[in-house]
Amino acid sequence: MKVRIDTGKCQGHGRCYDLVPDLFGEDGEGFGQVLGNGVVPSGREREARLAVANCPERAIELDEES
């Protein structure tokens, strides 16, 4: 599973990096960033889905396949 942030949609609410701080971080203006290569470690899928479901801008994409 892999996560990606659509920078066209993200407005820096920070729900993702509040909820899963080791998967998401913020840049110098508060916009969300995927840490590392975005691959969700196994066993952490639920948390990744939680971040997706709480992003007010629906800016986080989840690729279940990779």
Next chain:
Amino acid sequence: MTVDERFPRGLKEDDFEAEEADGVRSEIITGPVDDWATDFSHLEPQWSADPYPIQDDLRERCPIARTERFGGGWLPTRYEDVTSIAYDTERFSSRSIVMGNFRPPKSAAPIGGTPPISSDPPFHHDARKLLLPAFTKTAISKQEPATRAFCHSLIDAFEGADVVDAAVDYAQHIPMRVIANMMGFPAEDGPKFRVFVEDALEGINREPEERVERIENLFDYLVAQVHDHLDNPRDDLTTYLLNAELYGEKLEAAHVVGAMALLLIAGIDTSWSAIGASLWHLARTPADRERLVADRSLLPTAMEEFLRAYAPVTMARLVKDDMRWRGVDMKADDWILLSFPAANRDPAQFDRADEVVIDREINRHAAFGLGIHRCVGSHLARLELKVALEVWLERIPEFSLADPDSVLWSAGQIRGPRSLPMRIRS
């Protein structure tokens, strides 16, 4: 004395607010509302006391309500409609975001009086970008230790009291102190800020002359702070704004003062309301209070749930051009009362929308707005709310409303308790 040509000593608001004269005033209409679908008003006592049943009813039967007050406006109540308007900056302008009896002239766009909240694209992006670095979660985390110590000092002062006012003696002081620190204003000026906030956001139906006079008081205060900062530059937001550049030049005086006014006003009423409403809920819902005291790990979801269910901020927009929108005929310069609180209670978006569920895991609420105007202060607001609740629950785990009928809610677009008598000892 340091001289900055943008801020001559004795600068008055009239010196650059020539636009005021070109705006449009509408007739002030007040009085009880019979039919909320055709005559709504967010300034009547029935609305401030409890707007949720009104909004729920409108959402079911309307869902976009109309009023002829304030020169005409609309109130969408569905999440879907509120979202679409927040995203559609082409057709809905932020030239004014306070729905009242005055519309600034079209020439005020795209900058507006208090950038970036009053700005439209493309200017909005640049004015907002100036502020973002100071308000990231990382930058804001520096405020935590002082905020926590200050909350403790407020509770220390309750020593010996059985009943305290959680809105007046606790919630209000926290954002005032934090923003005074960040702006570099004297900490003891809190009581002045409270008056400025009321003038800007609550006195909407006052006569125009009185409103102008009151706004001038805020302006004079801010210019005095500018002069103090020019003489004694220090590491704070005021000095930052004075030195900031846009398009290779320092900001215009009106932009500096407008942004200062925005940060002062936007940061106080709002967090004060969020802290107060959360404590109000816990005081009247012992099951939630006990659960949270026993299991502090619930605080993050509980906080987001309070922000959803008691979202303090409603915004406004002005319709740009005549158009038919989702079944209603909107006219240019009609108001939109953009109710994030109504969106947050739409059952089409949230399960058990009208219940407060403190462990709600999926909570895509819009309390801090949506799209390009997302609250710049959201990380600060969350920090204040978190620390305020943590310290209160730690120090005063048992509390209840001393007299539910004497709780007083603010009128207008920012909603929260303004008097909240709380029994903290039996």
